[in-house]
Amino acid sequence: xxxxxxxxxxxxxxxxxxxxxxxxxxxxxxxxxxxxxxxxxxxxxxxxxxxxxxxxxxxxxxxxxxxxxxxxxxxxxxxxxxxxxxxxxxxxxxxxxxxxxxxxxxxxxxxxxxxxxxxxxxxxxxxxxxxxxxxxxxxxxxxxxxxxxxxxxxxxxxxxxxxxxxxxxxxxxxxxxxxxxxxxxxxxxxxxxxxxxxxxxxxxx
Amino acid sequence: xxxxxxxxxxxxxxxxxxxxxxxxxxxxxxxxxxxxxxxxxxxxxxxxxxxxxxxxxxxxxxxxxxxxxxxxxxxxxxxxxxxxxxxxxxxxxxxxxxxxxxxxxxxxxxxxxxxxxxxxxxxxxxxxxxxxxxxxxxxxxxxxxxxxxxxxxxxxxxxxxxxxxxxxxxxxxxxxxxxxxxxxxxxxxxxxxxxxxxxxxxxxxxxxxxxxxxxxxxxxxxxxxxxxxxxxxxxxxxxxxxxxxxxxxxxxxxxxxxxxxxxxxxxxxxxxxxxxxxxxxxxxxxxxxxxxxxxxxxxxxxxxxxxxxxxxxxxxxxxxxxxxxxxxxxxxxxxxxxxxxxxxxxxxxxxxxxxxxxxxxxxxxxxxxxxxxxxxxxxxxxxxxxxxxxxxxxxxxxxxxxxxxxxxxxxxxxxxxxxxxxxxxxxxxxxxxxxxxx
Numbered sequence: 313x314x315x316x317x318x319x320x321x322x323x324x325x326x327x328x329x330x331x332x333x334x335x336x337x338x339x340x341x342x343x344x345x346x347x348x349x350x351x352x353x354x355x356x357x358x359x360x361x362x363x364x365x366x367x368x369x370x371x372x373x374x375x376x377x378x379x380x381x382x383x384x385x386x387x388x389x390x391x392x393x394x395x396x397x398x399x400x401x402x403x404x405x406x407x408x409x410x411x412x413x414x415x416x417x418x419x420x421x422x423x424x425x426x427x428x429x430x431x432x433x434x435x436x437x438x439x440x441x442x443x444x445x446x447x448x449x450x451x452x453x454x455x456x457x458x459x460x461x462x463x464x465x466x467x468x469x470x471x472x473x474x475x476x477x478x479x480x481x482x483x484x485x486x487x488x489x490x491x492x493x494x495x496x497x498x499x500x501x502x503x504x505x506x507x508x509x510x511x512x513x514x515x516x517x
Numbered sequence: 518x519x520x521x522x523x524x525x526x527x528x529x530x531x532x533x534x535x536x537x538x539x540x541x542x543x544x545x546x547x548x549x550x551x552x553x554x555x556x557x558x559x560x561x562x563x564x565x566x567x568x569x570x571x572x573x574x575x576x577x578x579x580x581x582x583x584x585x586x587x588x589x590x591x592x593x594x595x596x597x598x599x600x601x602x603x604x605x606x607x608x609x610x611x612x613x614x615x616x617x618x619x620x621x622x623x624x625x626x627x628x629x630x631x632x633x634x635x636x637x638x639x640x641x642x643x644x645x646x647x648x649x650x651x652x653x654x655x656x657x658x659x660x661x662x663x664x665x666x667x668x669x670x671x672x673x674x675x676x677x678x679x680x681x682x683x684x685x686x687x688x689x690x691x692x693x694x695x696x697x698x699x700x701x702x703x704x705x706x707x708x709x710x711x712x713x714x715x716x717x718x719x720x721x722x723x724x725x726x727x728x729x730x731x732x733x734x735x736x737x738x739x740x741x742x743x744x745x746x747x748x749x750x751x752x753x754x755x756x757x758x759x760x761x762x763x764x765x766x767x768x769x770x771x772x773x774x775x776x777x778x779x780x781x782x783x784x785x786x787x788x789x790x791x792x793x794x795x796x797x798x799x800x801x802x803x804x805x806x807x808x809x810x811x812x813x814x815x816x817x818x819x820x821x822x823x824x825x826x827x828x829x830x831x832x833x834x835x836x837x838x839x840x841x842x843x844x845x846x847x848x849x850x851x852x853x854x855x856x857x858x859x860x861x862x863x864x865x866x867x868x869x870x871x872x873x874x875x876x877x878x879x880x881x882x883x884x885x886x887x888x889x890x891x892x893x894x895x896x897x898x899x900x901x902x903x904x905x906x907x908x909x910x911x912x913x914x915x916x917x918x919x920x921x922x923x924x925x926x927x928x929x930x931x932x933x934x935x936x937x938x939x940x941x942x943x944x945x946x947x948x949x950x951x952x953x954x955x
Contacts, residue, residue: 313944314817315951318590321528322597329535329564329605336539337557340550378546382687383630393630422619427630429619436549480619 341435372447375440379433388452395426399454404463406488414465414473415483417441422480423487429480438467438474524585534571538563541697542688558612559688565605566678568598569643572671573705577712578815587817589951596650603647606640606678632685639677646670660794661770668713668769672706716812717766723747724766725786725809730801733789735867737835738801739777741787742809749784750814752776753821754846755839755922755950758813760788762800766810772796775838776814777870779845780821786811789838789869818922818950820847825920825946827855829912831903831933833925834862839950840924841870848880856881857913861888861903861925865896886911903929905936916940921947 377386383394390396403409418441420432436444442465449459478486539560550556574582575595583591614620623633646667649656653663679702682689689695729741752758757775761768778787792798820828820843830840837860847856862868868887877883888899888907899907913919921942923933930949937947 313947314587314590315593315949316944318586318594322594325532325535325598326601328532329601332536332539333557333560333564336542336560337553340556341553342550374546375549378548378690379687382685382690420617420619422622427628428623428633431617431620433549433551435551440549 372443423484562609568602733869752814753819756814836924
């Protein structure tokens with residue numbers, strides 16, 4: 313009798329766990345976590361009292377912490393395992409660079425230099441991608457780099473780039489001729505570089 | 518009543534713990550939801566890891582935990598859920614790969630990232646763990662070697678999986694979430710330390726000495742042990758314990774044997790050992806005065822857990838051992854209830870404890886039926902196996918109210934249970950101990 317009851321429990325548990333995982337996946341993929349343009353706080357449960365003030369810096373930071381920090385780390389250095397996202401404003405000046413920065417978030421990137429491909433993240437909304445790219449450009453700017461307001465991204469800039477579809481390797485080939493962090497010493501300190509440094513001093517171990 | 522309450526409490530706690538990671542994942546900041554297949558893969562990964570962690574609690578032999586269900590049920594569950602956890606953990610990387618084939622670079626042990634390296638390692642360790650357990654005999658791994666291997670692989674698999682989650686986990690993106698997962702994994706690993714270091718340390722004040730070895734029938738040896746300077750243990754008739762034969766309790770070599778002695782005697786115990794492997798063969802050569810440590814009692818196979826107006830004990834081979842405990846205990850308690858013992862072996866020489874059983878007839882309302890598969894020419898009693906036809910003839914008229922206890926080789930127990938159920942015996946009255954540890 314004990315054995316029969318135990319078997320019944322086991323099978324019921326397996327079914328419950330599988331269903332639980334499926335329900336979770338459905339809820340998450342249908343974006344029950346809300347991140348709308350008019351409300352800058354990603355919320356699990358919608359709270360109507362939230363003021364729709366556009367604080368793009370905070371929004372970008374939140375998006376970075378929730379989606380990017382895991383690999384690119386909190387200070388943007390990537391700790392040698394992932395590419396640093398520091399000093400990216402060099403791309404803004406290069407040919408095709410503006411589109412490149414957004415496209416690689418949308419379609420992923422794999423150049424073979426780092427172990428893992430950057431996964432495509434088309435599920436991020438236009439506002440999130442714009443905010444997080446702006447966050448990277450301003451927060452992790454190299455000392456000599458400043459980004460003009462006019463150069464920052466708007467959500468409609470992102471929307472325009474969603475039509476095309478590249479895979480990760482194609483994105484790797486589309487990289488503009490900006491010195492890579494690897495060629496400058498893997499994103500760690502670059503003490504004697506005379507030119508505009510792609511990596512700010514003192515932010516890595 | 519206390520058993521049912523405790524059993525329900527553990528089940529509720531268990532359900533909460535297995536679903537808690539999914540709830541924990543929804544604590545902000547939550548990453549933007551990715552595709553269904555990615556989210557499903559991640560959910561399965563977390564659920565699989567939780568199951569693996571809980572395995573450590575299940576095998577720690579905590580009596581309050583195992584007592585409501587019986588430790589044989591808990592250990593069987595350990596094996597069943599291991600397959601399920603492995604399946605979830607295997608689906609996790611392959612689902613991610615199918616969703617985006619560029620991720621194949623993460624399957625390279627020399628490429629990828631540390632997160633993927635540790636994940637790959639965890640999967641391989643889990644596969645090794647499960648396959649060496651399922652096919653231990655086919656792979657000709659000795660039981661003692663296998664136990665050490667199993668512990669090592671289990672701990673390594675959990676550690677690798679935890680490192681993978683800490684490095685890869687998009688859902689573990691805050692300090693406190695990391696802390697919860699890391700501390701939980703550390704707690705699980707510390708259970709092994711508990712089992713191998715703390716528990717033996719607690720046992721070392723309670724040694725036992727071998728005071729008698731008696732040859733019984735059928736290559737079975739009865740070993741008597743006496744408590745050395747402590748008050749022994751209280752057990753229910755029919756329970757078993759893990760026996761360690763060593764001067765110190767710090768050894769991994771231990772084997773489970775049922776008590777054959779009366780539960781009314783707490784400082785002098787007997788158990789019956791059949792030579793089935795290296796350990797039991799050496800146990801049969803044991804000398805008087807040897808020190809022994811026991812981890813017990815465990816088991817739900819007991820007449821104390823199933824009160825009935827009478828009993829039928831059906832034993833096959835070495836399954837007679839717990840029955841002896843039942844009979845000795847009932848005799849010591851001067852129990853007047855009627856008992857029918859059906860004892861089945863292959864040959865007459867294999868009948869163990871025959872003199873003891875005959876002597877007990879003077880103290881109990883005991884009727885015996887010996888069944889031999891291969892009887893000598895002058896055998897007048899039953900021949901063959903315990904079949905439905907034999908049960909029909911031999912079972913008392915009030916068969917539906919008696920408690921049935923069946924113990925023997927797996928196929929024999931299954932066949933007897935089937936016959937009893939077909940005969941109309943209520944399932945609640947049939948008790949088995951399904952004991953296959955490795």
